Amino acid sequence: MSLFEGHRFLIIQSSELSATKAENLKKQIISTGYNEDGGILIKRNSDLIPISNEKLVKVTLIVSNTIDFVEYQLAEELMIPVVRDAWVVDSIAANLIETLRSYSPDPKYFLSSVSICCAASICKGDKEALFSAVRSFGGIHTDHLSRRTTHLIALDTDDDICRMAIAFNQACERDVIAIVRPEWLLDSIISKRKLEEDKYRVGSKDRSPEPATSVLFKGRTFFLDDDFNISSRVSSSLKTLIEQHGGKVDSEDRANTYIGKYRAGDMYQLAIDEKWPIGNLNWLFWMLLHEEWITPGKIMLHYPYPREALEGMDRVVVSVTHYSGDSRLYLQQLVEIMGGTFTKNLRQFTTTHLLVAKPTGEKYKYAQEWNIKCLNHLWLEESYAKWELQDDSDPRYLKFGDQVDVAHAVGHTSLDVGLTSSQNTRIDSQNVSSSLEMPRKKAKPNSKPYNIVAILTGCDKEFSASDLRNLNKVGIKVVEQPTNSLNCIIAPGILRTEKFLKSLSKSPKYLLTPMFLIDVLATVHSHKLDDFEHFKPHIDKYDLSKHINFKKDPKMKEIFLDPSLGAQNIVNLIENSNSKLFESGDFCVSATIPGGPDLISSIVKSFGCRVCLIIDKKTKRLPKRVAATRYLLCEAKDQPLQNHFRKLAEKEHYRIVEWNWVVMSIFNTKLVDRFIIDEN
Structure with a gap:
């Protein structure tokens, strides 16, 4: 079976792809066993008479090193991929079909060489917006690192995917994967070119966009709905994009164009009543890419999506x-x-x-x-x-x-059905002046009752995507991994899980029971959002300390130095937990420690340890000590490793401690004197 089975090629001969190269390309395709009758057409780009639509619609791939040929615009509309000749050569060399987008000859797809992945520190709303952006301008995105990943988008490097990328770069002795802030991608779109990454490394605050301007949105005032759940850094960049192309972003009282994610909510209904143009971020990015205004319903994915799944x-x-x-x-x-x-x-x-x-x-x-x-x-x-x-x-x-x-042809079906606002809605093009003349309805302000970024651990109840969206509406964002913005841990009790321990390093403001989320969702379902503020559950009621019996629960003796202090232990935990607890130590972690050395090391590192080495009895030497004390973290019964460590660190200040020493130190927010096996 040929690598290119099922494809029908149109090869565009041009000054960038000579007649000789075009013929050689045809021979290379045939050499793979390709034998489709009439499956390869060659045409000069100087031929101003296009091939017939009937012939073009049969073409599955156009090979051209230029977009200067008469069929190009229709090919884009028909979603026929156009790739440089290198795609054919590379696919044959690799014996697999290479990613088409990376080989586009169109300069407007300036992110065609980019493949992004997002770290845990990027919230879901930002991730979706960034994926839409990179896709619109020619790049690709994946949920996981792959051999094609060129950029990892992150706010910090405190998660497994970042550590994996850093380790990969170190092994390659160069930055194969650039770890950058979201601003790199957004400023590249603002500048309409791929910017250098150096100023956008995680940890820096520099920005150097070179805004490209136009009058594309002149007379348009956009309302950006908050159902995207995007951060201020992303929303401010979207505002810049709109403003540099002649438009404005403002409140519902001044807007005449609506951008939202879902076909739901007060502002969406207001936009329908006012007969505003209604679209989503795909629509916005498409217009910025093509520098052309388009009615949102012409391309189905340019219109806000239904919130719920289609029945069946x-x-x-x-x-x-x-x-x-x-x-x-x-x-x-x-x-x-x-x-x-x-x-x-x-x-x-x-x-x-x-x-x-x-x-x-x-x-x-x-x-x-x-x-x-x-x-x-x-x-x-x-x-x-x-x-x-x-x-x-x-x-x-x-x-x-x-x-x-x-x-x-694929992509030519448009939304033109008059259904309810929660389903498909008939789209009619409206001019700005008529929109401005319509009477206005007041919409609710965008303030939210809570300001919580929470992580869940140890919870029996599973929260659906719909639940998480409803929580987001009232200002509760649930994240998968602890990030610097985290301010709340939700758990059924004081736990020793990885999530709970790492989250304490972020100095959370609240430790709450899962019932808080359950009651919030019940209130959302039973009251209008406008009335939620009056009925919202009060956080104090769900304070974890109120649901723990410090005197009778034996687990409290394992983690707190003085359980008799009761709720004061939780107060101390909230007030004094920080990410510098272990910065005075270099840690050696036993390769056989229960839970695994990688997991244990990641927890210790989250509390400030800069040097964390996995060792066993074969370790020949220790690296130069950076901190004041060197620690061996191992089981009390592992005497052979302890003796080996003593020989390696005999002239140093060291401590040999159990895992329980780490846990108790974290929960008491100081280095404790229990579970110390030996000290020099």
């Missing part, structure tokens, strides 16, 4: 065949927004639908054998547009390849 979509598992590049990404986004599952591979007893661009290849063959429904993209697009799963036996959805005309 939770049972739908979709894979695709012969869709590539942006068309594949577009279909994946539709599936996931609707609440379905998108899979790369076809699975016999799992996959329910295969979207087919051409009825050829292994996926199509096995889908038929396994009785998986084979449909074209229209079934998915129209299900989204009408917000109702369409009849998958409709003959219109069973046409593939040449049977689908240009008018029904």
